[in-house]
Amino acid sequence: MQSSMLLNRVFARRIVATTFRLFSPRRTLSNGGSGGFNGEGSVSDRVGTLEEATDQRDKDGMTSNIGHYDVAIVGGGMVGMALACALSSMPLTKNLTIAIIDSNPALRSKGSFKQDGVPDPRVSTVTPATISFFQEIGAWKYVQQHRHAYFDKMQVWDHTGLGFTKYCAKDVDKDILGCVVENKVLHRSLFASFQDTDIQKTIYPARLTSMAFESPYSSAVADSQPPNEQGISSGSAYPRDTSRKQHRECLAKLDLDDGSCLFAKLVVGADGAKSRVRETAGPKTTGWSYPQSAIICTVEHNIENSCAWQRFLPSGPIALLPMGDRYSNIVWTMSPKESTDHKLMSEDDFVRAVNHALDYGYGPHPQSTFLGLPSDRFTWITGQGISSVSEYFEVPPKVIKVASERMAFPLSLMHAHNYVSRRVVLMGDAAHTVHPLAGQGVNLGFGDASSLSKVIAEGIMTGRDIGELSLLKKYEKERMTANITMMALIDGFQKAFSVDVGPINLLRAAAFHGAQYIKPLKRNIISYAMGEQKWPLLS
Amino acid sequence: MASKTLLRRVLTTLSSSSIGNPKTPSARRCSSLSAASTEAPLPPSPIPPSIKSSTRVPSSLNEAEVAKFAAIADTWWDFEGPFKPLHWMNPTRVSFIRSSLCRHFERDPHCARPFEGLKIVDVGCGGGILSEPLARMGATVTGIDAVEKNIKIASIHAESDPLTSSIEYCCTTAEKLVEEQRKFDAVIALEVIEHVADPSGFCKSLSALTVPNGATVISTINRTMRSYATAIVAAEYILHWLPKGTHQWSSFFTPEELVLILQRASVSVREMAGFVYNPLTGEWSISDDTSVNFIAVGVKDSH
Ligand SMILES: Cc1cc2nc3c(=O)[nH]c(=O)nc-3n(C[C@H](O)[C@H](O)[C@H](O)COP(=O)(O)OP(=O)(O)OC[C@H]3O[C@@H](n4cnc5c(N)ncnc54)[C@H](O)[C@@H]3O)c2cc1C
Ligand SMILES: C[S@@+](CC[C@H](N)C(=O)[O-])C[C@H]1O[C@@H](n2cnc3c(N)ncnc32)[C@H](O)[C@@H]1O
Numbered sequence: 060m061q062s063s064m065l066l067n068r069v070f071a072r073r074i075v076a077t078t079f080r081l082f083s084p085r086r087t088l089s090n091g092g093s094g095g096f097n098g099e100g101s102v103s104d105r106v107g108t109l110e111e112a113t114d115q116r117d118k119d120g121m122t123s124n125i126g127h128y129d130v131a132i133v134g135g136g137m138v139g140m141a142l143a144c145a146l147s148s149m150p151l152t153k154n155l156t157i158a159i160i161d162s163n164p165a166l167r168s169k170g171s172f173k174q175d176g177v178p179d180p181r182v183s184t185v186t187p188a189t190i191s192f193f194q195e196i197g198a199w200k201y202v203q204q205h206r207h208a209y210f211d212k213m214q215v216w217d218h219t220g221l222g223f224t225k226y227c228a229k230d231v232d233k234d235i236l237g238c239v240v241e242n243k244v245l246h247r248s249l250f251a252s253f254q255d256t257d258i259q260k261t262i263y264p265a266r267l268t269s270m271a272f273e274s275p276y277s278s279a280v281a282d283s284q285p286p287n288e289q290g291i292s293s294g295s296a297y298p299r300d301t302s303r304k305q306h307r308e309c310l311a312k313l314d315l316d317d318g319s320c321l322f323a324k325l326v327v328g329a330d331g332a333k334s335r336v337r338e339t340a341g342p343k344t345t346g347w348s349y350p351q352s353a354i355i356c357t358v359e360h361n362i363e364n365s366c367a368w369q370r371f372l373p374s375g376p377i378a379l380l381p382m383g384d385r386y387s388n389i390v391w392t393m394s395p396k397e398s399t400d401h402k403l404m405s406e407d408d409f410v411r412a413v414n415h416a417l418d419y420g421y422g423p424h425p426q427s428t429f430l431g432l433p434s435d436r437f438t439w440i441t442g443q444g445i446s447s448v449s450e451y452f453e454v455p456p457k458v459i460k461v462a463s464e465r466m467a468f469p470l471s472l473m474h475a476h477n478y479v480s481r482r483v484v485l486m487g488d489a490a491h492t493v494h495p496l497a498g499q500g501v502n503l504g505f506g507d508a509s510s511l512s513k514v515i516a517e518g519i520m521t522g523r524d525i526g527e528l529s530l531l532k533k534y535e536k537e538r539m540t541a542n543i544t545m546m547a548l549i550d551g552f553q554k555a556f557s558v559d560v561g562p563i564n565l566l567r568a569a570a571f572h573g574a575q576y577i578k579p580l581k582r583n584i585i586s587y588a589m590g591e592q593k594w595p596l597l598s
Numbered sequence: 599m600a601s602k603t604l605l606r607r608v609l610t611t612l613s614s615s616s617i618g619n620p621k622t623p624s625a626r627r628c629s630s631l632s633a634a635s636t637e638a639p640l641p642p643s644p645i646p647p648s649i650k651s652s653t654r655v656p657s658s659l660n661e662a663e664v665a666k667f668a669a670i671a672d673t674w675w676d677f678e679g680p681f682k683p684l685h686w687m688n689p690t691r692v693s694f695i696r697s698s699l700c701r702h703f704e705r706d707p708h709c710a711r712p713f714e715g716l717k718i719v720d721v722g723c724g725g726g727i728l729s730e731p732l733a734r735m736g737a738t739v740t741g742i743d744a745v746e747k748n749i750k751i752a753s754i755h756a757e758s759d760p761l762t763s764s765i766e767y768c769c770t771t772a773e774k775l776v777e778e779q780r781k782f783d784a785v786i787a788l789e790v791i792e793h794v795a796d797p798s799g800f801c802k803s804l805s806a807l808t809v810p811n812g813a814t815v816i817s818t819i820n821r822t823m824r825s826y827a828t829a830i831v832a833a834e835y836i837l838h839w840l841p842k843g844t845h846q847w848s849s850f851f852t853p854e855e856l857v858l859i860l861q862r863a864s865v866s867v868r869e870m871a872g873f874v875y876n877p878l879t880g881e882w883s884i885s886d887d888t889s890v891n892f893i894a895v896g897v898k899d900s901h
Contacts, residue, residue: 127760150709151708154711276758305672306674306675306751306755307758308757324759519710520693521689521731522735523689528677
């Protein structure tokens with residue numbers, strides 16, 4: 060009765076360095092869809108260790124030739140990679156088997172990247188919380204080896220000449236307010252740190268096409284075999300066909316566009332705003348586009364810029380973020396028509412437009428410190444007194460040259476009703492796009508990654524199935540709370556804007572959270588107040 | 599540490615209380631099979647053949663109790679079904695067992711698989727709600743239950759995960775394992791003792807399965823007014839978590855009685871804790887309050 064027939068199933072865990080899946084021959088036959096990588100070059104060009112991600116349990120009746128993983132991360136962008144990195148750095152989670160699914164070629168290079176050259180216009184303003192998370196998971200040291208620009212001052216003003224504040228880190232007893240880093244530096248730092256670890260990892264250079272929930276036994280082999288071959292300890296009396304199915308634990312089965320497929324206990328949708336995981340797993344989303352666009356680019360100065368600047372113009376805010384090496388990043392929100400114009404105009408005209416917008420354009424400099432509101436009204440936001448407005452207004456350093464291409468993209472806001480379902484979790488832009496340019500988006504995503512990694516560790520601590528809904532709900536609860544906090548902030552904006560003058564102290568709080576996008580929110584909030592729209596972040 | 603103080607309290611009460619409590623082994627044995635069937639009229643569920651056949655050995659089986667579990671076996675892994683309270687409570691009791699056994703066996707509680715190399719038997723494993731976490735924490739687990747259907751379901755459920763598919767599930771009783779001279783580093787029986795026919799004999803079997811200096815872990819429901827209100831009235835009648843008749847209040851033990859029974863079975867209780875449910879948060883937590891659900895961890899005497 061208590062024979063050891065089940066014991067030979069013990070799953071020998073392989074400890075290997077990064078394993079890459081071999082490109083399946085079917086890949087070359089797949090017709091597009093992914094668009095990205097088309098199989099140029101041979102596999103060995105980009106992989107170190109090659110190991111077929113096969114399954115070793117065939118003899119036990121498990122579907123063979125299909126990888127089985129604890130966690131499958133769909134989307135190895137900044138947020139997905141941050142989760143992978145966090146899982147591989149914690150004692151409780153570092154024994155997990157992880158699959159990362161992403162066709163992005165950046166996940167195939169060995170991660171050496173040169174620091175000089177013109178900074179990429181896609182940057183993020185990371186908050187101190189994100190920095191400590193990166194330190195915890197061992198990725199910040201790589202960021203420090205590359206271009207990054209801390210800033211400890213921020214000046215926010217508007218075109219009316221009335222609103223102005225200057226915000227300093229020392230006022231809140233911090234050394235810095237944030238750090239501007241190119242997205243590619245963040246991503247590669249996470250990847251490099253991930254590769255340092257010896258967690259068992261497999262990278263699938265493909266895209267997810269569909270997802271289903273199945274028992275790894277339900278296909279072919281298992282059900283066609285007589286019951287006793289399954290290794291169930293005793294006999295017969297139990298009608299196996301229907302009941303077996305009923306009691307079998309289903310795993311998530313992922314089908315990829317290169318024809319391969321895999322099973323996972325937990326699928327993490329970190330596949331961006333157009334998440335395929337979200338589409339297939341089905342949580343509803345609320346979302347809309349602003350009638351606004353943003354234009355981003357890298358610009359050059361004569362002198363070093365060391366402050367984050369933001370000015371509110373009639374059509375939206377313009378931000379100038381320090382990048383180091385006399386470069387800055389521009390994020391300028393405007394109408395779609397204007398953004399097309401600004402993208403197409405000559406570089407000289409664009410430089411003039413930027414300098415104009417950051418100086419006398421659209422209205423006068425602020426004459427003096429002016430607070431339109433009694434200061435104690437907003438102190439709840441930071442918990443600090445309002446104290447830092449003693450400094451004088453400065454004109455930002457002049458832009459002398461556009462140093463990168465100008466990219467324009469529409470703004471949108473989306474929020475998933477649920478972040479979790481059984482065996483599925485959404486995070487990063489797949490769960491919420493707050494705003495595609497504010498830098499806040501990715502900070503929230505890193506918060507998601509940090510929270511989810513801790514919830515998974517907690518699950519392992521108590522021996523749980525990490526795909527269990529009640530476990531994943533903890534993550535959802537925590538992260539939804541973070542969003543509600545942000546809603547409180549937005550509520551603060553609403554109060555400020557309803558007086559229409561100097562919402563400036565709130566902006567300090569907003570700036571501290573990296574949110575440089577007051578105008579679209581204002582618009583949104585006002586239309587909400589007028590009953591035109593549903594409240595953005597609620598269902 | 600709270601559990602140590604608690605234990606001291608329990609033991610003090612024990613020594614001052616009269617030993618002639620209603621749960622003396624002889625009293626229990628008398629009231630075993632026939633008593634159970636008269637006290638608790640049961641749904642007409644057929645008793646599985648396996649149980650009938652296993653009654654020939656001296657046994658802890660209370661057939662009526664066992665039949666109750668056979669009747670709802672299909673719902674073991676329905677998180678919203680009759681076993682919902684066990685599922686909800688599970689992370690809390692597992693984390694208590696984890697830290698307690700890590701202390702006892704001097705394992706690192708911060709690693710993923712602290713029980714690597716330990717042989718553990720989960721007596722009355724049901725659908726494997728406890729066996730699976732134990733296996734994921736590295737233990738070599740044997741899960742036994744008197745109900746064959748439970749064992750089937752437990753095995754099928756465990757097979758999808760390589761970490762749990764190594765669990766050895768068997769439809770048998772603690773007494774039979776004793777006959778077969780099996781030994782385990784830890785013997786765990788959660789929420790079972792209140793359903794067996796001869797609790798004191800059952801404890802002796804658990805003890806016999808434990809290696810010297812090994813751990814014996816038992817959890818059950820206290821016999822207090824509160825437990826009557828919570829476990830029976832609330833859980834069975836108001837919330838309908840459990841089918842009516844699942845528990846019989848008179849077969850519950852107090853912590854003092856359990857310590858005594860275990861002592862007679864050569865197991866000295868070292869730690870004791872209560873589990874409390876917070877209806878507002880819907881969460882369970884470990885506490886000093888043993889008035890409803892409690893757990894005892896004992897060490898098998900070395901001689
Ligand atoms: C054009 C653009 C510009 C932006 N500029 C800024 C900026 O200047 N500053 C700022 O702070 N934020 C900016 N953002 C927002 C910021 O990039 C996001 O908040 C952040 O990248 C979110 O990270 P993520 O990992 O959640 O998603 P993403 O970065 O979108 O990563 C998703 C990953 O999933 C992969 N993927 C997608 N679908 C699949 C599939 N089906 N199967 C497998 N893999 C899949 C993709 O290849 C990608 O690697 C910008 C966003 C966009 C779209
Ligand atoms: C309340 S359940 C507890 C299940 C499991 N231990 C848990 O806590 O998740 C009680 C289980 O004990 C089993 N059982 C009852 N009497 C038994 C006995 N004498 N020997 C073995 N198992 C028994 C029942 O079949 C049932 O599965």
